[in-house]
Amino acid sequence: QSALTQPASVSGSPGQSITISCAGASSDVGAYNFVSWYQQHPGKTPKIIIFEVTDRPSGVPDRFSGSKSGNTASLTISGLQAEDDADYYCCSKRTDSAYVFGTGTKVTVL
């Protein structure tokens, strides 16, 4: 049950767009549309920002968007803001009904 692969860090200036990739396999990301993304600020609990690949829970800004192609999912943050400085994790359901998180990406707003 290996973790999904994310870049360790991504950075951007305020107003720019960044994309975080989440590479999995045909047994997880590629198998279902049950990919979710979580934002975690230091010392805080994670917060859901995307579920079912593209859906945003109410209250999450529309500058957060998700997509998937094959075995890789992506999170795009458009119009980067200072409060987006945080850790981001993807998560996918697996074909054995287990779940697996990504390795995590530190987003730095320059």
Place this chain on the structure above:
Amino acid sequence: EVQLVESGGGLVQPGGSLRLSCAASGFIFSNYWMGWVRQSPGKGLEWVANIRKDELEIYYVDSVKGRFIVSRDNARSSLYLQMSSLRVDDTAVYFCVRWGLRGAVDYWGQGSLVTVSS
């Protein structure tokens, strides 16, 4: 307001046991899949276990199979994680979570720290 409150964490020696509890409120507990996610100090998130609302389906990450048991008491709106044969690499903050969205966690507890050390 949905609340998940963990308890039972602490310091335990390698090979020891510990039972975590999670008291849920603010929603109909018996309607939801629940689970545990852990995070080692300074590390990433790791899914640990899920349990269906009627306990008929339970799943674990490979590294805890045979050592951890997840259970629930719908009458008490409580979730449990019985951990045994604990190892140093089980040291983590354990979060009680609600799988309230399709394939996603919508609520997290504040977490309970489990430290396995001699």
